[in-house]
Amino acid sequence: MVVNAAAARAFAKSPEEMVGTLLTNEYNQKLVVGVVDNFVIENYQDQAMPTYLAAPQYSFVIQHLVLSVAQVSPQEIQSVLAAEYAKFTDEPADVVYVEDNFAALLAKEEELLRAITLFGTIAIGLAMLGLFGLSAFYAGQETQEVGIRKILGASILQILSQLSKRYVGPIMLSLLVGTPLAYWLGQRWIEGYVYQTSISAWILLMAAGVCFVMAGAAISLNTWRAASTNPVDSLRSE
Structure with missing residues (x-):
């Protein structure tokens, strides 16, 4: 038989010591010929359980057959398996692909990812609309001030910098x-899995940079429009 690393630990043995061990149950004895790494059986949130793989002593107890096939179409594989399976029984063959089983294990995580992406996109869109509306409101309120500054010799970049200062503080x-809250929530979520990864700092920095650029783009249109307005027109309207 072949056992996994969790089974070797259950017997308080290293993988090297486990090879050659004779295991006995109420039916027969099996010699351990190899130790493999732990692998996922049911879901990624469970600790790996002691597991062994062994050929059945009697052929009539075979319930599953695992095959490694070449890169051919699924239809061709199923037709060949169905033809061979029909030689032994009238029951239809139940063909399942390993990748489909793994996809089923991650189905909930995929649904959660889609939900986070959807609501995150909606939240970012609403935030950008809010910043755009707020910048339009303040730009309209400061039309006279912008006109006076331009008459006194202020450049467009100086006015743009002055109008944008009020947004830098809240955005930062x-x-x-x-950013720390996102890191904390991500770590709490990852801790629910046995096989874990880490959240790199560059991912958080990149996300923060993208948010800052998007916020700047949302407010720059109105502030640039206000800064580039002809001061004569703005003062006349006031």
Whole structure:
């Protein structure tokens, strides 16, 4: 038989010591000929259980047959298996692909990812619309001030910088609060799995940078429009 690393630990043996061990149950004895790494059986959130793989002593107890096939079409594989299976029984063959089983194990995580992506996109879109509307409101309120500054010799970039200052503080504060919170929530979620990864700092920094650029793009249109307006027109309207 072949056992996994969890089974070797259950017998308090290293993989090397486990090879050659004779295991006995109420029916027969099996010699351990190899130790493999732990692998997922049911889901990724469970600890790997002691597992052994052995050929059955009697052929009539075979319930599953695992095959490794060449890169051919699924239809061709199923037709060949169905023809061979029909030689032994009238029951139809139940063909399942390993990749489909793994996909089923991750089905809930895939649904959660789609939900997070959807609601995250909606939240970002609403935030950008809010920033765009807020910048349009303040730009309209400061039309006279912008006109006076331009008459006094202020450049468009100086006015643009002055109009954008009010947004930098709130945006930076939101990033300072949101980035650690996202890291903490991500770590709590990862801790629910036996096989874990880590959240790299560059991912959080990149996400924060993208949010900052998107926020800047949302407010730049209105602030640029206000800064480039002819001061004569703005003062006349006031």
